[in-house]
Amino acid sequence: SSPQTRDDEWSTLLVKVGVSRDRVAFEKLFNHFAPLIKGFQFSRGGQSSAPEAADELVQEVMFRVWRKAPSFDPTVSSASTWVFTIMRNCRIDALRRNSRQPDTDDSLEVDDIWDERFDNQPLVYLQQSRVQITVEAGLSSLPPEQSHVIEKAYMEGKSHSEISAELGLPLGTVKSRVRLALKKLQSTLVR
Amino acid sequence: MIQHHPDNNMLLEYASGSLNWAHSLVVSAHLQLCPKCAAQLKLLNSIGGALLESAVPPANHTDDTESAFSRLMGRIDTNENVVDRVVEDAKNPSPSREPVFSSLPPVVKKLMQRNPVLKWRRLSKGLREARLKTGQSRHEVAFHRIAPGNKVAEHDHRGKEITMVLYGSFSDADGVYSRGDFLVREPGEVHRPTATLDQECLCLSVVEAPVALTGFLGKLVNPFLSIKPQ
Ligand SMILES: [Zn+2]
Ligand SMILES: [Zn+2]
Numbered sequence: 001s002s003p004q005t006r007d008d009e010w011s012t013l014l015v016k017v018g019v020s021r022d023r024v025a026f027e028k029l030f031n032h033f034a035p036l037i038k039g040f041q042f043s044r045g046g047q048s049s050a051p052e053a054a055d056e057l058v059q060e061v062m063f064r065v066w067r068k069a070p071s072f073d074p075t076v077s078s079a080s081t082w083v084f085t086i087m088r089n090c091r092i093d094a095l096r097r098n099s100r101q102p103d104t105d106d107s108l109e110v111d112d113i114w115d116e117r118f119d120n121q122p123l124v125y126l127q128q129s130r131v132q133i134t135v136e137a138g139l140s141s142l143p144p145e146q147s148h149v150i151e152k153a154y155m156e157g158k159s160h161s162e163i164s165a166e167l168g169l170p171l172g173t174v175k176s177r178v179r180l181a182l183k184k185l186q187s188t189l190v191r
Numbered sequence: 192m193i194q195h196h197p198d199n200n201m202l203l204e205y206a207s208g209s210l211n212w213a214h215s216l217v218v219s220a221h222l223q224l225c226p227k228c229a230a231q232l233k234l235l236n237s238i239g240g241a242l243l244e245s246a247v248p249p250a251n252h253t254d255d256t257e258s259a260f261s262r263l264m265g266r267i268d269t270n271e272n273v274v275d276r277v278v279e280d281a282k283n284p285s286p287s288r289e290p291v292f293s294s295l296p297p298v299v300k301k302l303m304q305r306n307p308v309l310k311w312r313r314l315s316k317g318l319r320e321a322r323l324k325t326g327q328s329r330h331e332v333a334f335h336r337i338a339p340g341n342k343v344a345e346h347d348h349r350g351k352e353i354t355m356v357l358y359g360s361f362s363d364a365d366g367v368y369s370r371g372d373f374l375v376r377e378p379g380e381v382h383r384p385t386a387t388l389d390q391e392c393l394c395l396s397v398v399e400a401p402v403a404l405t406g407f408l409g410k411l412v413n414p415f416l417s418i419k420p421q
Contacts, residue, residue: 023264030260039246054249059263066267077233081240088208088239096212096326107326112301113212113219114205116236128237135234136241154242159209160200175200182199186234 008129010079011072018069026066033065033083034058040087040155057094061087071117078132085116091157131189138188146181149174193225193371202228206235213330213397216298217355217373220395223296224371291336291358291393299357299395309334317341317386335394337361337386345383350399352376359392361385 010032016025038054064086072082089110096110139147152163160178164171197205197218204210205218222229295303302323303309309321317338325332335354337343353375360369363382368374376382378399386392 027260030263031256033243034256034259035248036243036246039248040243042249051249055259058259059266062263063266066263077236078240080244081237084239084243085236087243088206092208107305107324108216108298108301112298113215114208115219115223115298131233131237132240132244135237136245139238139241139245150238151242153203153209154207154239155246157207157209159204162209178203179199182203182234185238189234 011074011129014065014069014072014079014082015074017066018072029065029079030062033062033080036080037061037083037087057087057090060090064090074128076128077116078128081128081132082116085114089114134188135185138185142181142184146177146184149177150181153178193227193369193373194366195368195372195374196225196228197221197373197375199231202231203235206232206239211329212327213325213332214353216302216325216332217353217395217397219298220296220357221355221371221373223298225373291391293358295357311336315344318343329399331398333396333398335396337384337392337394339386339390340388341386343384345381347379347381348376348398350378352396352398354394354396357393357395359390360387361392361394362387 010029013022013025013029016022017029037058041054041057061083065083068086072079077085092110092114139150142150149163149167152158152166153160158166160174161171163169164174167174201210201214201218205215210218222232292303302325305325306321306323311319311321314320318341319336321334323332323334334357337359339359353373354368355374356368356370356372358370360367361384362368363384365382367387
């Protein structure tokens with residue numbers, strides 16, 4: 001099947017999980033996303049790439065996927081983008097747990113700040129699975145020095161200044177590579 | 192119309208999860224008022240989705256998927272009756288009856304719930320500040336209220352300052368800022384905000400290091416900071 005119908009399939013399964021708590025659909029999603037979450041996490045390097053840590057991340061992300069599935073809306077995001085945002089929030093949560101601040105207990109939570117349920121956009125009829133496929137294709141056509149910084153930002157969770165220090169590049173260079181990459185991706189969506 | 196936005200670099204750090212907590216909070220407040228940046232965030236999130244979809248599972252990935260799945264279902268079954276944290280619309284804390292606290296973005300309402308008592312202190316004539324607990328200590332996060340028509344003392348900052356307008360508007364030498372506008376002042380930049388004449392102005396601000404007042408008032412308050420840091 002084409003990549004497009006494949007991605008639609010994950011969205012359809014996710015809707016089934018949300019609407020009717022369908023365990024067969026959920027197992028299919030698990031089999032698809034568990035290895036991808038590990039692959040994404042493994043690129044982080046360092047101690048966090050221990051296999052046990054990746055296994056735990058899979059458990060936590062998929063647990064939240066099950067719980068939050070009723071709020072999944074395929075017109076707002078594709079299944080993989082939605083799972084990505086859940087995984088990102090899990091990672092931020094884990095980082096915060098490791099560096100407990102004295103007043104964190106009664107303070108805001110990760111989902112308060114990174115609130116993907118909130119959507120103030122006027123309804124635009126862009127098929128989200130198509131957006132996903134277009135972005136995938138766009139990413140693979142970026143010049144390597146641009147896709148490299150994008151991957152470091154997302155997969156390794158590094159800030160621009162961390163990337164600049166690691167690659168020995170001026171901060172301005174990292175910023176402009178990111179901007180150029182985004183410009184290119186945007187142009188593929190508008191076309 | 193919102194005129195001033197976080198740049199694409201900051202939005203990407205927010206979407207990928209590397210932007211610090213306090214800056215993420217104020218970016219989130221902006222996103223909830225700004226459809227343009229919310230649309231950009233969708234693109235940025237879908238980059239994450241695309242990278243996840245094309246991730247390469249590790250070669251030594253030998254873990255038994257079937258047993259991992261049944262472990263997960265075991266956890267789900269024991270927690271099935273635990274209801275997710277109730278997501279209610281933030282109740283309005285008492286000060287919100289004042290017009291400046293009307294129609295705040297949801298994340299700021301939540302922030303006020305976590306800070307039910309606001310302690311306002313007067314910084315100068317017409318300028319009041321209430322610090323907010325946000326669960327981090329790298330940045331000072333605060334509400335600033337400027338009385339109608341009042342000028343804030345000219346000042347600069349030792350660290351980066353991000354300000355977002357929540358109500359009313361103010362201006363400085365560079366422009367006019369109204370509800371939703373997001374502005375970044377780099378360390379050392381000097382400015383003197385002035386509220387518009389007709390109404391009070393409420394801002395959410397995030398500052399890296401304590402504000403260094405440099406005007407006449409600043410010299411009185413902070414004599415050792417009269418040399419402008421570069
Ligand atoms: Zn904006
Ligand atoms: Zn200032």
